[in-house]
Amino acid sequence: MKVDFHKEVDHVARLARLWLEPDEKAQMAGQLNSILEAARKIQELDTEGVEPTSHVISLPAVMREDETKPSLPLNRVLQNAPGRKKDYFHVPRITSAD
């Protein structure tokens, strides 16, 4: 089934909050197609009953004791902030709620 990758790229770029110029989109559509084509090779393999690897380490989770440690001083927290208002990070108008 031929997939319209232009539409796919549009949708995915929106999901990923990536602004793409029209020529970028076109290029990306072609490249997405060929990359996925190569990746699709793995669908040849029979993976019935195979456990997916989400971690190559087979140890259980590490735990930390519930103790507090000093946090970063405020000036360090905000030192890289592109938008700052007093002690807060500043962001422009949010047009859709939650």
Add this chain to the structure above:
Amino acid sequence: MTDFETVIGLEIHLELLTRSKLFCSCSTTFGREPNSNCCPVCLGLPGSLPVFNRRAIELAATAALVLNSEVQSKSRFDRKNYFYPDLPKAYQVSQYDQPLAKGGYLEFEIEGSPRRINLERVHLEEEAGKLMHAGSSILEADYSLVDYNRAGIPLLEIVTAPDLHSGSEARLFLENLRLLLLYSGVSDCKMEEGSLRCDANISLRPAGSKELGTKAEVKNMNSFRAVELALNYEERRQAAILNSGGTVYQETCHWNEETKETIPIRGKEGSSDYRYFPEPDLLPLVLDGAFINQLSANLPEQPIKRCKRFQDQYSISAEEARLLTENRELGDFFESAAIHYNQYDNLIKWVQGDLLYQLRDSGLAISGYEPEYLVELLRLLDQGTINRPVAKELLAESMKTGTDPKELVNKKNLARISGREQLLPLAEQVIADHPEAVENYRLGKDKAIAFLVGKAMALSGGRADPGELNQLFREIIRK
């Protein structure tokens, strides 16, 4: 008009009572200066990595146990990816298809009948930061400000089955849930501080139908009462639509506390695609039998059990037991006092009466008052060292100043004046001072005795026994 059945499911989020955050050692203390409880991990700075807080896992598993939910021996964390300024990593670490616990239920009574509300799951996730909007609402604000103090605080999510059928049921469920979790020490459950939040899904279906109707999600309810009102409103709204032949759309509605209505808000196009996948930075959570057994063995007494035990152990009424259960500290106080004083019926009278009144009146915390002091007071009263009115005053003073009533009695010389020998001079003095009242009594006005008793009480500094005075006056004047 069709008969509709309302179907409600709740999604509750609770901040767990840990000292530090879920994945880092920043403090969880509420109300600090903005962005002062932050570090590379909870800010999601490039290169930062999460490490589990053991206590958070324990509290989450404890909550699951008291909710009769099955704690999974192996569970996993996943990334829920979306973009919003209060989410530092652009993903929330949560649990998707392998939650900490599955199933469960909460049992409570609605108008005397037992109800069981089933749960789908209980899982752990991290809190986001806090967004503040310039202006009154998010849609009108020119800009917003972000504070990440809250980001990374451990959050417990409880999802119920769609087993509730009205706004009041939902409220009752929440009240019982709150009490249960408060007793377990899992959360302080303060909706006003945001440590407990509730979203609801509500739909209507023709009575008797097994299928679920289209549901609306209701958010922004800031109290249990608001949950009840919001769901009632939404129920009426949906019923009106369905009765006029319209269709209910699946949408999100915000409860407006001022106008007391639910407003549909324009959400994202379609449902969100969170692209869940297993969190690579955290290894699977393994909770073995030994761990569960240890938690179970150390569970605090649950409210329902306590209520029953109070009735059995102290022979108090169900209502009295409920009071002592719903106010846990009051119940603790009662129990501590009861160790030293076994006239439980008298004790409960004073606890739910004068003591409670004083607490409400003065705004004092019960935890600041010594149970032994109340016991002292009651003993003094029993022995006749003081009279009842004095006891009431003494209690107030003792609570305000934190002083032993015995001391106060001695200091203020509040010992009761009683016995004919002590009272006679008082009575004679009053009779001499108020001949009209004496005459009135002789004329048959019984109330005059009360007047005389009052004067004698005042003269005695309140220490005389009013009952004895009453009898004495009647005796003397008759002569």
Add this chain to the structure above:
Amino acid sequence: MKLYKKTAVELSKMLSKKEVSAVEVVRSFAERIEEVDPVLKAFITPTPAEALEMAGEVDSRRADGEKLHPLAGVPIAIKDNISTSGIRTTCSSKILHNYIPPYDATVVRLFKEIGMPLLGKTNMDEFAMGSSTENSAFFVSHNPWDPERVPGGSSGGSAVAVSSGMAPLALGSDTGGSVRQPASFCGLIGLRPTYGRVSRYGLIAFASSLDQIGPITQTAEDAALLLGVIAGYDPLDSTSLPHEVPDYYRLLNADLKGLKIGVIKENISKQFDPEVNTGVLMMVSLLEQGGAEVDEVSLPLTDYGLGAYYLIAPSEASSNLGRYDGVRYGYNAGGSCLEEMFSRTRGEGFGAEVKRRIIVGTYALSAGYYDAYYLQAMKVRTLIRRDYEQAFKQYDLILGATTPTPAFKIGEKSDDPLQMYLSDVCNINDALAGIPSLSVPSGRHSSGLPMGMQMAAPPSGEALLLKVAHFLDQQREVSSRRPQINYDEGGSCQ
């Protein structure tokens, strides 16, 4: 005395004998950087002042009679995706062009504690995505062996620095070959440790289940010493291994008797440059002479690794790179509303390759595609791991070529991402399996360019890899590892 030509071990001996001071050592490298970096362009942020300060401290400690680590005073260069407190860390990306971390990565804290002066942050492919360093948002780095060629990637800058004498040692990061491949292109040793052996805390994430920091050095001895500094359990990294760290340096010996080595069939019989294959076979015969038993081994799933990697890595990356939204740090494109700000910041701040991978990764994780792509890739990863487990039942070590060809020309592959991905074909599977993998120089191509052989061992097999690499070091002139760089006035290297 050209101190910049020495290996780390040589410098260490001179420093402990007080033949030179740490300040003199740093000066030598700082001057070398000034001399050749304008052409080779390995560094994004050189830090000579900080390096001299640290060197001064070390000299003072040594004068006080304090017992110091062998690498105290030996300078180091590190890839610009490793967080350095107070020093700009850019990942060679516009989106982090002005980001100054408020904290040190654990590996940085470790080498600072020992007293290794930091020479600077090196150039890389943006967010470690690439195999040539051409994807840097700032500039391309040049291979010292032939400046018209790429040094490899993504840790290209680090490899250039060591190869040209701008640093005696360097750290890079390896997700799908990014330490080994540039090491091979530049005639160096590059080690990808067992996943979890070195802490990732502070390493700016590309693909979390694959990333590892690794040494890029001139000799196995140097790599052994450096690995000893950075390896070990870190309570700040939940995926770090609790296993004890062996004394890699002391374990180096040349005894290969009885060692069972498997030459990977699928990595030799491919359409590689034939000289590359010959180079490997020559190394193999040296190993046989040293007492090893060599045989052929098959890893049947070799060809499926690329597909699995190019789904898993971009998927994790698409999630890891979501945080770059202009709110807390980095580039901000402005915008009249939040959504516009997010999209423009990311659209303008990220380069083409990064955007491409974010698109692929987002797609592979999205509703409807997760099962067929990401989930399937994770299952294939399990099968590949099994392949290796089978092989390691019979062999102590398996090997093949590090790259199909020597370094290619700048611009040769940058138009076709797929071509670029294919050059990773030898390196990907070791990363997917989480096993340690090391590239050693395997002779000179007729073009004069270095070639590399890659050896892999079971988890925690670093000591064995370093031992074998050390044996091979001893068979050849170390001085032959360095290109001749004659810097002429025209600005190009000969």
